[in-house]
Amino acid sequence: xxxxxxxxxxxxxxxxxxxxxxxxxxxxxxxxxxxxxxxxxxxxxxxxxxxxxxxxxxxxxxxxxxxxxxxxxxxxxxxxxxxxxxxxxxxxxxxxxxxxxxxxxxx
Numbered sequence: 001x002x003x004x005x006x007x008x009x010x011x012x013x014x015x016x017x018x019x020x021x022x023x024x025x026x027x028x029x030x031x032x033x034x035x036x037x038x039x040x041x042x043x044x045x046x047x048x049x050x051x052x053x054x055x056x057x058x059x060x061x062x063x064x065x066x067x068x069x070x071x072x073x074x075x076x077x078x079x080x081x082x083x084x085x086x087x088x089x090x091x092x093x094x095x096x097x098x099x100x101x102x103x104x105x106x107x
Contacts, residue, residue, distance in 0.1 A: 020089035024049075030100040031084070037082035037093060038070050049082070071096060
């Protein structure tokens, strides 16, 4: 998956860009309708948005929804694959890690 976005005027499909804005960890991030969350995050300069059990940074690995490295929380729904989900205007995205949530530690 590439962070490069082909400008609409150079796109052979004659697409028309419709801007959108999501919030990632409380910060506004602008994108274009049709981008996946992973594509939008990459285009905004984020190459990793969670950490694995070892502490290693994780982001997009396969880009097709097989590996689960790009998991985020979207609108309070955990474990959303960012490479498979199209961004929607107003989405609230929270990065996550593989550590247990506070409320699950004592169960």
